[in-house]
Amino acid sequence: MILPALHAALAVGLVLSAPRSLRTTRWTLGVLWIGACASAAYLSRSTAGAALAWAAAFAPLLMAGVFERPAGPWAAFSLAFFPAQTGLAAAFERGPLLPTALLLNGHLGALTASRLLAALPPDDAAAARPWVVALALFMALASAVLALRETRPRRVLARLAAGQGALILAGLACGNAAAQAGALALGQASAVAMTMLAGVCASLESRVGAALERPGYLGLAAGAPRLATFFAVAALTLAGLPLTMGFPALELLLGGLFEVGPAGLALPVVSALNGFVVLRLFALLFWGPALDAARGMPDALPRERWFLSAAVLFLLFGGLFPSALLP
Amino acid sequence: MNDGLLLALPVVLPALLFAALGLAWLLDLRPSEAAVGRATSTCWALAVLAVAALVLGSLGGLPPPSVEFGRWFFGGGRHVTLALRADALSLVMLSLSASLVGIVAVFSRRYMHRDPGFHRFFILLNMFGAGVMLLFAAEPFELLAVGWELVGAASVLLVAFYQQREAPARGALRVLAAYRCADIGLLAGIALLHHAHGAPSGATAAAVAFCFLFAAMGKSAQVPFSGWLPRAMEGPTPSSAIFYGALSVHAGAYLLLRARPFLDASAWAAGAVVAVGALTALQGALVGRTCPDAKTSLAHATATQLGLIFVEIGLGWDVLALWHIAGHAVLRTAQFLRAPSLLHDHHRLHSGAGGHLTSAGAPFGALLPRPFQDWLYGFALDLRGRGLS
């Protein structure tokens, strides 16, 4: 029940805190539409309803002109066949950052796929289950390894989204209670964390423009220490640091996957790689000598600070009292 | 005050101080340096007193104190019991940590004075303190993993304390890579333990032992992972002292001491511990001799002694290993805190010795032929480069 409310809240949060240069009326309507469709997808009982809402959530990305930076047909094609890897990076890189991140952070696709699995007759499902788990874990490992090569923010976020989605699918497909709870916890944690990462990246892009794509260490912590802290908390959540929601999610998933078989050992490797990749992105963006383009750069604006603080509190609450948010 | 509460105090107090200072920083309250310094000193003074009381209690024959706060529900039927227990091993490590973190806290009040990162340093120092006390006092392995990862995160963030330069950032990522890789072993070991409901036998016990060895190798900079220890010298001197001289590096050895039952269960794992320890000791001694600067020579000396501690644990001499850990932690902390005075000290030594201090030269120098010694020096220099490049 938490996920739909989470999506609505995230959509509204993004609309309120996004940089003014992005917030055209069409952009706002597009984001709110995606949030609504995602919540509907989670709420719908039947898999058909979920798939329909899932497709509707794509509409703004496909229609030209809704967002100022069109996602492009190739990206849209790949988003439809989630969790396909290749087009995802292009979607994040060329498409509008915040709407794409909002759509993909809750990993509707993983939820729909697991619903499909549940709809199968029990014995076919039991046979298919280990295969789906193995495939999902392999996709997670692949995206983590591919992420090692990326250094620029948007492409790393794309790989991370794919990796998290695959882990959630693995958890849901497992079928036992611990893995189910772990997948839901990871779903919530990565929903909030991915949106925070995308939000901070969007704020930085509006502040320093194309300088964000330069190679090497950009040293933006000098200009924006608060944004750096929010980014760090989200990154540590994805890395599974205790006291954040990432840790219980990881523990539960690990416990659940072990029931299914030794393939579960891939999970700590994937989470270690994901953690390293996202913290390296943090280092590349915020550590190092200050960029002269960033001299005199303003830190988090009050509206950004409120939205991100709420997200941090959610992650810490989830980390300390996970059972309150899970069945 | 029953001893359970006494045991909880040194763990909870630093955690609360860390939370308070972190919140103050986020809300931009800007407490004064004196306030932060005094709060940290009193917090750690209380921790030292609490642990001292516990030590006196246990010397006086009291049973090892333990306290249980309740269960930490994860949902989905999984929970972790929040229990702290301090047997002899934990008490030694707790008293060592409380006193050394206290000393470094007092040292840093004046040393970090007027540094732009003063508050960030004390937030991270208290985060590390809470993590290390939890690590040494935790009863279930999951809770130990929580302390373990808090120490890792604080260590990475303190190596990159000087954010405005690239070398600390690159060094911190190197440390992060080693820690994340090693933590795979810890998580896998805990999962295996949970799978076997806490009493693994035969093959699973060996697997758990190997997983914990893999985790300990990362944290204590043993051979395959020993590249990060010299790179971690980028942080300010007190953080190098308390992390890489005293406590963070010995957490790996402590984990192996805790995993004694699993090590006993498989001779292969114990053998592996001895092998890894011996290899690290030799590499550290060989490379450490070529280091001409204060901090990296200490880093390699630390790696050497850690190797010997692993050998002692592998051979089962736990008491000797514990004594060695305690002595070594104090020695290195003192030497790291004194590292900036190397010029002053060397000048006094040089004038006292009448102008000539003989350098030891190659290991077993007299026995080896000259060209082989030069080759060995080149080999040692390349090994050192592998850590630094």
Place this chain on the structure above:
Amino acid sequence: MDTPNAVGEHGSLTTPHHESLEAAVKHAAHCLPEQGPIGVFIHHNTLHAFQHLPFEEAVQAAALSYGTEPFLLEETYRADFERGRILGEDLDAVLAAEPDAPLWPGGPARRRLRRLMLVPGPALVRAENLDWLLAEGGLLRGPRDGALLAACLRRTLARAGSEPAVPARPRDALLAVAGVDSDEAVNPHLIRDCSAFLDQGVAAWPMPGREKGFYAAVAALADRPLALEPAPLSGLGRAFRRQAESGLSPTAVVLECLNDFRVPRSDWERLLTAELRALPGWAGLIYKLEREPGLAPHLPLPCSLMDFLAVRLTLTRVAIENAWAGRGETRPFWPHWREAAAASVPAEAERRASAARLFDAARMLGLSTEKVSLLTDAEFAGFQAEVESFGDWERRRLWHLAYERRHEQDILKLLAGHRSVIDPRRPAERPFAQVVTCLDEREESFRRALEELEPSVETVGAAGFFNVAVQYQGLDDPHGVALCPVVVTPRHSVTERAREHARPLAELRRAMRRRWASAAHAFETGSRSLFAGWALSLLSLLFLLPLAGRTVAPRLAARARVWLGRGVPRPNTELALHRPDEGAASAEGGFLPGFTVAEQAERIAALLRAAGLSGALSRLVLLLGHGSTSLNNPHESAHDCGACGGRRGAPNARIAAAMANDPRVRARMAELGVSVPEDSWFVGGYHDTCSDEVTLFDLDAVPAGHEAELEIVTRARHAARAANAHERARRFEAADDDDSVASALEHVEDRADRLSEPRPEYGHATNAVCIVGRRSLTRGLFLDRRAFLVSYDPDRDPSLDSLAALLGAGGPVCAGINLEYYFSVVDNERYGCGTKLPHNLTGLVGVMNGPSSDLRTGLPWQMVEVHEPVRLLLIVENTPERVLEAARRSPAVVELVTNRWIRVAAMDPADGTIRVLRGDAFVPLQGAVEPPIALSSVDWYRNRLEHLPIARIVSTEPHPSARGSKA
């Protein structure tokens, strides 16, 4: 990888190439820092290579080539403007000195535009943040702003794109084209080799083959069988072997690399400078030890910059060829690397940013949209050029000149005011006692405290080595060290030896110290080795107590150490000072053992004559050398006496006093026209500026009649030392609040012993002014420890010999200190060595940041954080013509004065009018202000942390501390 053939046939490269290469290297090396091993720290002008240019041009030229900051940041100057450190009138005065013209016929004047662009100052608009400023940053405030911005946007011309510069060195091209930085592979390898090669005894296993030179040693190590080469440098051994087989000398290797890189001869120097600037610290140290091998503290080594370049270029070539091959590029790298253009900001974004800046300026001038549109294209382009020309550096230059003008006006007006109310002539009656200290600005507060406590005492400022250049070996020193300014080389040696009866005690002391040293050294190396380390760390738990004690209660720990050390006997000693006239004329071991009477007389006479003391000596004269001892401070030597070559001046004071007390020397001096009264007695002493400890030597030799003076001077000395500590403690935030004098003294002593104290003292951080004149001119003035006080009597120096000597020796030393602090504050990361907390001392020669970085030269942040970076204001009490005439006698001073590296003012000894040197003419100072009156120094500085203006101390009743702490 194809290696194009070396020039000519192998090995025998034509010699003319060698000469031009060596010349290019020598010229390129000019850009390297001058700092030698850190054990002896000599303050000097960081931009000595640009000293032939005027100050404002030199700092901007250096900033361009080194990528550093020429002046403080604009935000710092603006904050100073808000708090009144810079006034509006200063800005107006500085702008008045700049050429003025209307921006366009009938338009506003350039001066008004510039004044507005200084205060309130333009919006910081750049290509990257323009969108942000438009959307959120509030660039557009008023309703009409939109139209004005649109008008500017339409008419602004894109700036003529400067043709892309040829990359300075191959690494820049590789980074631009392939995004790979070859320095990431080259620098760590080179740093490791340099630190191992230059190590003076820290590593237990020194680098083999160092005697053959840097290139040979590194090549031998790289060219080993089964070498463990890092991937980006694979094939390094083969490259060195190929060079060895073709018998190339380091110069030939550099030549071959330059030819293989296809660098035209005209560009050699630019490439070599860029390669050296990649690791300026290490290259600078190797170049310094190449020219002065004696500076190496323990182990002289064959250093050569050409060796360093040979190794660096070989490493760079291997790294670049590996990286280029790794990318699978077909075309070779070397022929085309010079065309690679670095990425730059798109021209259109740059145009929009300059349009926004133009709009901001137009709005500040109050121009309406119509007026801007009516401008002709030429006028608009002129206006745009005018706004663009007043960029960041140009604004900061004017800010700095105003910053310095406010300081100059405050000092000179108050000094002129003080001069007009006092009678500078020396008081007729003979002073009760005299104390001669170093001219160091830290002694200003000590001398003022002495004179406040004991008005009958007169203090004198002279060069800290008391005109005695000597190679001195103390009782405990293994070998002699030179105690004199760096520019002077001593020809005489003096050794300290135990007195006859104390010889056995001295022997016992040496044996005990030797045993202690060998035990401590064994512990140090043992604790790092395998088996001894194991044994020692088992026993080390008992170190917890001393470690806790030293950190929590350092004074207690220090007292315990002194108590433990009392077992070691301290024999009283004498100096082997005299050399009989007919003694060995030739120098044995390079130095003449001791001084002849003639030599002693000549030195002491010159000292007394320069300080204006000949014929005006009191019964008791104290000579105080100075120095500083502190823990946890690799830059300890930077606090010592600059006149003693970065060492402690105690031996010089003791030797000078012994010389002056010798009746034969006094007779000889009388012949030279310097009369020393019969009843005068000199006592040598040492003032530790960190713990404020003052020790006097040879007190047992003081003749009977002087007990009274000695007792009073000793009491005054103790009280003065406490008052001095109290004044210094006001700047330490950590000093506790109850500001009793005793607690301040305790606090200052604690700082010298505290292991965790990165700021044992503030050293020269308060230097700003150098006053060369009579003490009576500055007596009773509170100068806030900011003035070098050089005693000089203009009436006794008709031939200007004394003034020329003082300016020649003191000028460059004080300017060196001032400029070192200036550049270490303006850009502490590149000119200075950053914060000292992560410093890692390497090889006893320097400090690095962490395990592997360039050698950090310059001063750490903790030493310069309170410093106000203003150029030294030299005030000479003599007529302007005579000041210039004396200055012309020393080329160094001429360059400093004419290129405005120091500011000069002359005060006429007769009527006290002050004229300030502006460009090449002296301009009279307008207006004089009488300094405020304070009852005592304490009343003036109590509870105030910042720099304080000049005040006049008129103390009617004795100083509180004189009553407080009894001697």
